[in-house]
Amino acid sequence: MSDKSEIVIVSNRLPVHRVDREGRSGWETSPGGLVSAMTPILRDRPSTWIGWAGATDWSPDPFIHEGIRNYPVPLTADDIANFYEGFSNSTLWPLYHDAIRTPSYHRHWWRPYQEVNERFAAIAAEVAAPNGIVWIHDYHFQLVPAMLRVLRPDLRIGFFLHIPFPPQELFAQMPWRRQVLEGLLGADVVGFQTKMGAQNFSRLCRKYTDAIGARDLDYQGRHVTVQAFPISIDYARYESLARDPAVRQRAEVLRAQLGEGRRIVLGVDRMDYTKGIDIRIKAYGELLRSKRTTLRDTVFVQVAVPSRERVDEYQTLRDDVERLVGGINGSYGELGMTPIHYLHRSLPAEELVGLYLLADVMVVTPFRDGMNLVAKEYVATRIEDDGVLLLSEFTGSAHELKSAMLVNPHDVDGLTNRLYAALTMSPTEQARRMKRLRRTVKENTVYDWANSFFEALAA
Ligand code: F6P
Numbered sequence: 001m002s003d004k005s006e007i008v009i010v011s012n013r014l015p016v017h018r019v020d021r022e023g024r025s026g027w028e029t030s031p032g033g034l035v036s037a038m039t040p041i042l043r044d045r046p047s048t049w050i051g052w053a054g055a056t057d058w059s060p061d062p063f064i065h066e067g068i069r070n071y072p073v074p075l076t077a078d079d080i081a082n083f084y085e086g087f088s089n090s091t092l093w094p095l096y097h098d099a100i101r102t103p104s105y106h107r108h109w110w111r112p113y114q115e116v117n118e119r120f121a122a123i124a125a126e127v128a129a130p131n132g133i134v135w136i137h138d139y140h141f142q143l144v145p146a147m148l149r150v151l152r153p154d155l156r157i158g159f160f161l162h163i164p165f166p167p168q169e170l171f172a173q174m175p176w177r178r179q180v181l182e183g184l185l186g187a188d189v190v191g192f193q194t195k196m197g198a199q200n201f202s203r204l205c206r207k208y209t210d211a212i213g214a215r216d217l218d219y220q221g222r223h224v225t226v227q228a229f230p231i232s233i234d235y236a237r238y239e240s241l242a243r244d245p246a247v248r249q250r251a252e253v254l255r256a257q258l259g260e261g262r263r264i265v266l267g268v269d270r271m272d273y274t275k276g277i278d279i280r281i282k283a284y285g286e287l288l289r290s291k292r293t294t295l296r297d298t299v300f301v302q303v304a305v306p307s308r309e310r311v312d313e314y315q316t317l318r319d320d321v322e323r324l325v326g327g328i329n330g331s332y333g334e335l336g337m338t339p340i341h342y343l344h345r346s347l348p349a350e351e352l353v354g355l356y357l358l359a360d361v362m363v364v365t366p367f368r369d370g371m372n373l374v375a376k377e378y379v380a381t382r383i384e385d386d387g388v389l390l391l392s393e394f395t396g397s398a399h400e401l402k403s404a405m406l407v408n409p410h411d412v413d414g415l416t417n418r419l420y421a422a423l424t425m426s427p428t429e430q431a432r433r434m435k436r437l438r439r440t441v442k443e444n445t446v447y448d449w450a451n452s453f454f455e456a457l458a459a
Pocket of ligand 1: 012307308
C-alpha cells in the first residue's frame with residue numbers, strides 16, 4: 001500500500017480500539033455507523049484514518065487493520081484535560097447543545113485546542129496524496145480545515161459536524177467565534193445534520209467573517225458548499241439482527257426476566273445531560289404516582305452508557321439519575337418487582353436489539369441532539385410495524401421521523417401525557433406510524449449519507 005493516501009479521515013477516535021484477551025492484545029473495529037459507512041469506501045483506495053488511540057501513556061506507530069491504515073496521534077494527559085475534557089467537552093459541547101449547561105470559556109483551554117488541531121492538520125498534510133480528499137469529523141477539529149488548506153492547497157477538504165450548530169444568540173458568546181468560523185471556512189464542503197445548522201453557520205459567517213452568500217458561501221476567492229447531510233444507520237444490519245433467531249431467543253429470555261404481560265418502556269443513551277434521561281424518568285414516576293400505570297402493567301428499562309466520566313457535569317448527572325431511579329423504585333417497587341431497571345454500562349448490539357424488539361415504547365427525549373441514531377435503530381428493528389417512538393422535537397431525527405410521537409422534553413406534564421398516550425396507542429395507529437418511519441429510515445442509510453458527502457466533495 002502506498003504511503004500517500006487518496007482519502008484521509010480525521011476524527012477524534014480511531015475506528016478501532018485495543019482489546020486484551022487471554023494475555024494477548026490486538027485491535028478490534030469499533031461499533032458504530034460512521035465506521036461501517038466508511039469501511040467499503042476506504043478499503044477500495046489507498047486511505048488513512050487519523051485519530052487518537054484512546055490512551056495517554058502510549059501511542060503505537062501507524063498500522064493496518066482490516067485493510068485500513070490507522071494513524072494514531074498521541075494525546076498527553078494534559079491534552080485530554082484541556083483539549084478534550086476542557087475546550088471540546090466543557091466549552092463547545094454545552095454551547096452547541098443550547099447551553100443547557102453553562103459553557104466555560106478558558107484561555108488555557110483554547111491554546112491546547114489550537115495546538116492539537118495543528119498536530120492533526122500536520123499529519124493529514126503529510127499523509128494525503130496530491131489532490132487527495134481529506135474528510136474531517138466533528139467539533140474537536142473545527143480549526144483543521146483552514147490549517148490544512150495553508151499547508152496543502154491542492155487538497156479537497158470536507159468537514160462534517162456530528163452535533164448541532166447553534167444559533168447566533170448562543171454562538172456569539174464564544175470569545176474565539178471568528179477563529180472557529182474561519183477554521184471551518186477552510187473546507188470546500190461544510191456539512192451539518194440539519195438545514196437549521198447549515199443556516200446558522202452561513203448567517204454567522206456573513207456576520208463575523210468576510211464570507212458572502214445566501215447558503216453556500218464565497219470566501220477568499222473560493223466556493224464553500226454549506227449543506228445538510230443527515231446521518232443515518234446501517235438499516236439492513238439492524239433489520240437482519242431483528243430477524244436473527246439467536247437475538248429473538250435472547251429477547252424472549254429478557255421478556256421472561258422483566259415479567260410476562262408488562263408493557264416495556266425503553267431508553268438507551270450515553271449518560272449525557274443532553275439526553276433528557278432524568279426528565280423521562282420523572283415522567284414515568286408521574287404516571288405511577290397518578291396511578292395511570294402500575295408496576296404490574298409496565299416496566300421501564302434505562303440503559304445509560306458511561307461517558308466522559310471525569311467531567312463534573314457528567315458526574316452530577318449520574319448522581320441525579322441514580323437518585324431519581326432509587327426514589328421511584330423505593331416508592332413504587334415491591335419485593336421481587338421494580339418499576340425501573342437501570343443499567344449503567346454498554347451492551348453488545350445483539351443485546352440492544354433484543355431490548356428494541358421488546359420495547360412497546362422507545363423514549364428518546366434529548367433537550368438537544370445533533371441526530372440521535374438510537375431512534376433510527378429502534379425503527380429499523382420493528383419488522384412487525386408495531387411499537388411507538390416517543391421522540392424529542394429537539395433532535396435532528398425529528399426533522400425526518402415526522403410520524404413519531406413528538407414531544408417537548410422541557411414540558412414534564414406534556415411528556416407524561418404523551419408517554420401515557422404512547423402506552424395506550426391502538427395497534428392500527430402504531431402500524432400506520434411505524435410503516436412510514438421504517439420507509440424513511442430505509443431510504444436514507446449511513447451509506448447514502450457517506451456517498452452524498454463524497455459526491456458533494458468531488459463536485
Ligand atoms: O456525538 C458526538 C460524539 O463525539 C460522537 O462522535 C462520539 O461517538 C460520542 O459523541 C461519544 O463521545 P466521546 O468520544 O467523547 O466518548
